[in-house]
Amino acid sequence: MDLIIADMIPASRIHYPIIFARLLGAIVFGGLIGFEREARDRPAGFRTHILISLAAALFAIISIEAVHMPGFADDEQVRIDPLRVIEAVTAGVAFLAAGMIVFARGRVHWLTTGTGMWLSGAIGLAMGFGYWPIAFFTTLAAICVLFAFGKLEHRFGYNSARRADRDKEQ
Template sequence: MEQITAELFGKTEIPYPVMLLRMTGAIIVGAIIGAEREYRDQAAGLRTHILVALAACVFALLSIESVHMAGFADEQVRIDPLRVIEAVTSGVAFLAAGMIVFSRGEVRGLTTGAGMWLAGAVGLAVGLGYWFVAVFATLACFIVLFILGKIRFAKPSCHEKHADKPE
């Protein structure tokens, strides 16, 4: 039984309660970002943003822990935690790009894609222990999405743009 317990709760650099706190924080900041997208009935809403932030947090925790793993202590093995950040960034960018569509002359999903990208960034920030950065970025995102989202700038429609041009 000791071996199973040791396997499930092995020695870590970051204590398990701190990991749990960081993952919970990632869920919260992802939910704050995703709530606005859910409110506006976008395809990537609350659950998607939570999962992106949580996944990014887990990758950050794993990158910290992998540097300290006994099996990687050999000089021949090189661990680069920045590669994890790069992988999360490009992976989330791929997901975000999938949210962007061109339909009927309009681009849709840019804000949702940007929100997903930010959810990944704040998840990484929480996973790496940069709480201030994560909370500030989440609050800034909330302001941009909720408050600035209420401001509608007059934009000519696709038909109005071409109405004055001769055919």
């Protein structure tokens, strides 16, 4: 029984409270971006952005832990490259984001939502690798771009949907 318990809670390079804090940070930061998308009634909103950020953080944490696994540390034949995790997360989230983007009637829809998903994945990676300040600043920057600049676009009529409607009228 002790072996099973030891296997369920293995020794970790990163202490478990830090891992959980990083995962919670990914939830909060991804949720902030998702909240803005949800408030604008976009198809990928609060929960989607949280899950993307959380998954990316988990992949980053697993890659750090895998590099230091006892079975891999001594073997010259086994090499674990954390950069491949970043590439895989980037490609996977880009695939999800591309699925959000729709081209209909000569216009592109939900491009910003797709890029928000991609950014949530990057923020999740930053959290998973423990770069709290980078993840925090990026989240603030994203909210400014999405919310504040979105309000400016709306106020001054620089929204692409409005431009397309004006072009039809002329």
